[in-house]
Each structure stands twice: as C-alpha cells, then as structure tokens.
Amino acid sequence: MVQLQETVIRSATREVVIGHGRPFCLIGERINPTGRRIFQEQLRAGDLSAIERDVRAQVEGGADVLDVNMGVPLTDEAELLAKAVTMIQDLTDLPICIDSSVVEALEAGLSAYRGRALVNSITAEDERMEQILPLVKKYDAAVIALPNDEDEIPMEPEKRMELVGKIVRVATQEYGIALADIVIDPLAMPIGADTATGLATMETMRRIRDEYGLNMTCGASNVSFGMPGRHALNAAFLPMAMMSGLTSAIMDARTPHIVEAVKAADLLMNHDEWGAAWIARSRAAKAAAEAAGVG
Amino acid sequence: MVQLQETVIRSATREVVIGHGRPFCLIGERINPTGRRIFQEQLRAGDLSAIERDVRAQVEGGADVLDVNMGVPLTDEAELLAKAVTMIQDLTDLPICIDSSVVEALEAGLSAYRGRALVNSITAEDERMEQILPLVKKYDAAVIALPNDEDEIPMEPEKRMELVGKIVRVATQEYGIALADIVIDPLAMPIGADTATGLATMETMRRIRDEYGLNMTCGASNVSFGMPGRHALNAAFLPMAMMSGLTSAIMDARTPHIVEAVKAADLLMNHDEWGAAWIARSRAAKAAAEAAGVG
Numbered sequence: 001m002v003q004l005q006e007t008v009i010r011s012a013t014r015e016v017v018i019g020h021g022r023p024f025c026l027i028g029e030r031i032n033p034t035g036r037r038i039f040q041e042q043l044r045a046g047d048l049s050a051i052e053r054d055v056r057a058q059v060e061g062g063a064d065v066l067d068v069n070m071g072v073p074l075t076d077e078a079e080l081l082a083k084a085v086t087m088i089q090d091l092t093d094l095p096i097c098i099d100s101s102v103v104e105a106l107e108a109g110l111s112a113y114r115g116r117a118l119v120n121s122i123t124a125e126d127e128r129m130e131q132i133l134p135l136v137k138k139y140d141a142a143v144i145a146l147p148n149d150e151d152e153i154p155m156e157p158e159k160r161m162e163l164v165g166k167i168v169r170v171a172t173q174e175y176g177i178a179l180a181d182i183v184i185d186p187l188a189m190p191i192g193a194d195t196a197t198g199l200a201t202m203e204t205m206r207r208i209r210d211e212y213g214l215n216m217t218c219g220a221s222n223v224s225f226g227m228p229g230r231h232a233l234n235a236a237f238l239p240m241a242m243m244s245g246l247t248s249a250i251m252d253a254r255t256p257h258i259v260e261a262v263k264a265a266d267l268l269m270n271h272d273e274w275g276a277a278w279i280a281r282s283r284a285a286k287a288a289a290e291a292a293g294v295g
Numbered sequence: 296m297v298q299l300q301e302t303v304i305r306s307a308t309r310e311v312v313i314g315h316g317r318p319f320c321l322i323g324e325r326i327n328p329t330g331r332r333i334f335q336e337q338l339r340a341g342d343l344s345a346i347e348r349d350v351r352a353q354v355e356g357g358a359d360v361l362d363v364n365m366g367v368p369l370t371d372e373a374e375l376l377a378k379a380v381t382m383i384q385d386l387t388d389l390p391i392c393i394d395s396s397v398v399e400a401l402e403a404g405l406s407a408y409r410g411r412a413l414v415n416s417i418t419a420e421d422e423r424m425e426q427i428l429p430l431v432k433k434y435d436a437a438v439i440a441l442p443n444d445e446d447e448i449p450m451e452p453e454k455r456m457e458l459v460g461k462i463v464r465v466a467t468q469e470y471g472i473a474l475a476d477i478v479i480d481p482l483a484m485p486i487g488a489d490t491a492t493g494l495a496t497m498e499t500m501r502r503i504r505d506e507y508g509l510n511m512t513c514g515a516s517n518v519s520f521g522m523p524g525r526h527a528l529n530a531a532f533l534p535m536a537m538m539s540g541l542t543s544a545i546m547d548a549r550t551p552h553i554v555e556a557v558k559a560a561d562l563l564m565n566h567d568e569w570g571a572a573w574i575a576r577s578r579a580a581k582a583a584a585e586a587a588g589v590g
Contacts, residue, residue, distance in 0.1 A: 191563060195570060198563035202538065227570060228577035229559070236534040236559035243497065243535045264524070264531035268486060268493035275490060275522060282523035 002213040005180040007142050009065065010116040014093040016064050018183065018215045018248050023271045024238075024262050025248035027097050027118075027217060028063030030054045031088070033072050040072045043080060048087055055091045061253030062263075066092065067120060068109070069099035078108035085112040097144075097250070103131045110139040117141045120250075121185065124149040124163040133175040142181040144217055145171070147204075153187060155197065157204040160186065164208060180215075183248070184208050188218045188241070191233070192226035198237070202244040209245030220249040220258070231257045239265035256285075297508040300475040302437050304360065305411040309388040311359050313478065313510045313543050318566045319533075319557050320543035322392050322413075322512060323358030325349045326383070328367050335367045338375060343382055350386045356548030357558075361387065362415060363404070364394035373403035380407040392439075392545070398426045405434040412436045415545075416480065419444040419458040428470040437476040439512055440466070442499075448482060450492065452499040455481065459503060475510075478543070479503050483513045483536070486528070487521035493532070497539040504540030515544040515553070526552045534560035551580075 006019040018025045031054045033039045039050050058066055068088060070080040081100060088096060098109035099120035110117055121144035122132045136143045147154070147163035154160050164184055171177040186204040189197040201223075208214050218241070224233035235258045238249060242265045253259055260281075267278045301314040313320045326349045328334045334345050353361055363383060365375040376395060383391060393404035394415035405412055416439035417427045431438045442449070442458035449455050459479055466472040481499040484492040496518075503509050513536070519528035530553045533544060537560045548554060555576075562573045 192570060195562065195565045195568065199565050223563070227562075228574060228581070229555070232555045233559045233562065233573075235530070236556050237563055239531040239535045240538045240560060240563060243538045260524070260527045261531050264528045265535060267490065267528065268518070268532055268535060270490045270494055273490065275487060278528075279523060286523070 002211065004213040005215055007180050007183055007215045008116060009095040009118050009142055011089065011093050011095045012114040014095060016095050020209065020245065020247055021271070023266045024242055025064045026062055026253055026259065026262065027065045027067050027248055027250040028058030028061065028253040029067045029250045030058055030252050030254065031066055032069040032099070034069065043070065043072045044075055048084060051084060051087060052091060055088055058253045059092055059094060062259050063094060063253040065095050065097050065118065067097040067099050067250050070105070071100060077102050077105040081105045082108040082112040085109045089114060106132060107135050110135060110141060118183065119143045121146055122167070124166050129170050133171055133177060136181070137175050137177055142183060143177070144183045144185050146185045146187060148187065155200060157200055157207060160204045161207055161211070164212065168212060179212065183215045183217050185218050186216055188220070188223045190225040191223050198223065202240060205241060205244035205246055215247045216245060217248040217250055218246060220251040231255055234258050235261035238262050242269060297506065299508040300510055302475050302478055302510045303411060304390045304413050304437055306384065306388050306390045307409040309390065311390050315504065315540065315542055316566070318561045319537055320359045321357055321548055321554065321557065322360045322362050322543055322545040323353030323356065323548040324362045324545045325353055325547050325549065326361055327364040327394070329364065338365065338367050339370055343379060346379060346382060347386060350383055353548045354387055354389060357554050358389060358548040360390050360392050360413065362392040362394050362545050365400070366395060372397050372400040376400045377403040377407040380404045384409060401427060402430050405430060405436060413478065414438045416441055419461050424465050428466055428472060431476070432470050432472055437478060438472070439478045439480050441480045441482060443482065450495055452495055452502060455499045456502055456506070459507065463507060474507065478510045478512050480513050481511055483515070483518045485520040486518050493518065497535060500536060500539035500541055510542045511540060512543040512545055513541060515546040526550055529553050530556035533557050537564060
C-alpha cells in the first residue's frame, strides 16, 4: 500500500486538509460567471457585489473551500480575479481554489491571496505544465491536474493512468512539487453520452488511490449532464466515488440532497466520529423545517 | 478473478436473475407482521386481507421479489405461511423469498410455492444448516446465508469470511447446492452502534465478490438503525454497497428516495442500457407530480 497523501490548503486564518481518512472536502463552485449573463454584465461594469450573495450561499450550504472563477469575455480577467480574491478574503475565512484557464489570471489571483491556495488547473499538456507549475511552486500552492493532453481526453483507465504518471513525474521531478500538493481530477464524464463511463471513472479513482495515494477532486455535476433527475444521480455518484477514492468535489453546496449524500457517506466511511456531525446536521434540518412550519 | 455467479429465482410465470452484471434486485420487505400489532391480530384471527395492500404497495414501489414472513406469536406459523404464499401467488407474478426462523414454516411455504424460491435464511450454525439445507435441495431453491454462528456475530471481515467459507463448503460439498444458489447476507450492522462497521461491511462484500463471486443481499435499513435521517443514510449506503459487490437488498420499496438511489447506481454502474429505465422512471415521476398539481 502506498502512502495516502494529505493536501493542506489555507486561508490567512483557517486550514483545510484534504485526505483519504478525513471528511470529504466540498469545494463550492458557484462563484463563477460562466453561463450567467447578468452576472457577466455586472462584472464587466466593475460591479462585484453579486459575489457576496454567492459566497454566503456556498458557506451556508457547507462548502469547505470556495472555487473562484472570473472568466468573463472582453474583460481583464487577471485584474478581475485579483479583485474578487481580495474581496472574498474579507467575506469569509474559507480557503480559495483559484480557477482560470488564463495563466496571467492565475498569477494575479495567487499574488492577491494570503494563504495556501489550490490552483484549478493543469492538464498533462507540456505547455500548460511549463506555464503553471512554476507558479504553483513559487506561491507554495497545491494544484488540480486533469489527465488529458493535446491529443485527447482518454476514456480508458489505462490511458488516464499513463497521463497521471506523466503529471506526477513532471511536477515532482522537474518542479519539486510534493505528491501531497497534486490533486487529480479523474475526469467524470457525462453518463448520458456513454453509460460505461461511470465504471471507468471509478476504476481510475481506485487506481489513483492505490498506486499513488493522491487526493482527487472532480466536477461532480458533470456526470449527470443531459440526464433527467440530475440531483438524484449526483447524490448516488458521490458516495460511490468516495468509496472508490475521491476525496473532494467541486460542486454547488446549495443542493441539500447532494450535500446530505456526502455527509451520509462520510459517516458510513467512519469519517464522522460518533456520527456527531450527522446528528447535528439532522437536528438543524429538523429545527429549520419546524420553523418553516413543515416539520 | 473468480466466476461471478447468477442466482435464478422464479414464480410460476416470471424469472428474476440476481447477478453482478445486472440491475440490483429489490426484495420488498413489508409483508411481515413484526412490530405491527393490528396486522398480527388480523392474522391471528385468520384474516389475511391486509396482505393484499402490502403486496400492491411493494409491487408499485418497484420490488422485483417479495419477502414473505408470517412470524406471529401464538399462531401456527407453518399453516399461516403456506396460506400467505398461496394467496400472494394469486396477487402477483413476482417470485417470493420465503422468510422464517421456523423450519416447519419454511417447508410449508416451499411446498405451497410454484417456482424457484429464495429461502431466508440459514446461518453458519451446524444445526440450522442441517435442518434447512436439505429443504433447499429438495425444493430446488436458493438460500440466503448469514456469516454468524452459535458463538458470535463477528465484526472483523476476516472472521466473517471464515464463516462464509464454512457455509460454502457445507452447502456445496455436503448438500450438493450450487454456488449460484448461495446468497450471502454480509450483515450490515447499525452504524450508530459503531461507526467503523460500515467499512468492515464494505470490505466483507468486496471479498465475497472477489474470492467467491457470490451474490449478496442485506437488510438495507439496519445500517441506519437508531440514527436520524434514516432514508438519507440508507440512500447513500446502497450505492456504496453496490460498488462493493452487493447485488440485492431486502428493503421497503415504498421509499422513493432509496429506490431512486438504487436506480441511479444501476445507471452509473452501466446496468441500465442507454439509461432507458432511468429516463422512463424520471418521466413517470414528473407526470405523477404534474397530475398531483405540484409539477
């Protein structure tokens, strides 16, 4: 058995550890203008006030970390991301996952951040690694890495594992990044496009845990894309993925059905001592329902 | 890799196959007077009419097989079970799981049944195997077996596997029962009594699948006994257990939250081609919600 890694990320005042023996890490995903026209217009006009509501909703929903993406076409994404990161640090003490496809934006976000960030993301593409891994090292961050490259998003677990091997080799040997600071996104693909993809993803997760001991995250809602009953699918997917080695997910913490499934799986995997968190959560839900007159 | 077994059970007109490459088998559990005072009184007075409602509810909820137990104190359980089995065969074509702790009742139920029953259950206790395995062989049935004995219900996967080994040896070598006809109940214990028990159960399931290829079932609601939020816990438990090798469960099919989790896991495990069953189920739920004026 390989050593199971623990990924430490921090805000100025709070530490979050992602690990195989720990409660699942919820990375709240909603602070992102993709597909939100009004939010994009506000950001383009320099109005960041909508971020406050999104941050509050993710924190209230139980997010442990906040993913922050400011990808708005026709804006200076670097400036916007630095502003958002600065602002969010005043709103909450949750650590931040700095999310961009633009290298300059990642650097601007990292330089505005006080703590140990998670960087979202690199792939196994040489150019992407060459550009971003030096930043990860310079700012002492952790990084999410996707096992796809210029050629393809491979569906076979064997090919994904080859790309995981490449990422690990390059990051550790060429850039001196610790195994603990590499978080693999094993690429959960939509089940509606190919119903075999779920088992392939689970096998990839098992192998990443058993062969490298790495932490993992994924965009949890991808798996249900294009299907009806998305919440129920995501709520079944996450406990299965957790059994297979997934230790965090980028997800919308505003969906109680899915957050509840994660917390139940934490209890069933013995990551919730005495069930204290589960019982407290159930009591709070009951009190809220009674207060709303439906209890 | 060992051969993965398929367990065939039948009513007079319908066949159900439990197997690792197949949709999960829901064994509806409600046709049972345990803890139901009024139902017990009715049965004691020879009134079996309440069974009809319970059968209908389980069939409508999506049960594939019906567990039938007629354990009422101070009655002739053998006579009652034979009557119930006869009656239920006129109500539905679902195969029956004949459930009793009384050997004579099991035999009476088996002799009243037209088809290939599942017998619930034996343990690794010598006396129980000696009494019941000849009936399983005589009536060409399949049997649920629990890995506990006179001494204990062991918590360690290793000890449970020893008892699984004993059951397999005795059933196949001494009574000529096929591996395919042994369905192990790996004993899902209440998580509230010991939060380590979930992972021990999952490991036992993985080992039973990987070392013997046997099918498995369990009382799905046990795991949440004594905890709040039982439906949510059961709904997370089953997809995790399915990933670990569980191929059926004895459960109340009237709980949509839990049945939905099982159907989602079937899709994610590629046991629902094209997602056809999932999509049909979602459409039916939507239509029902609209008809009820909440859609």
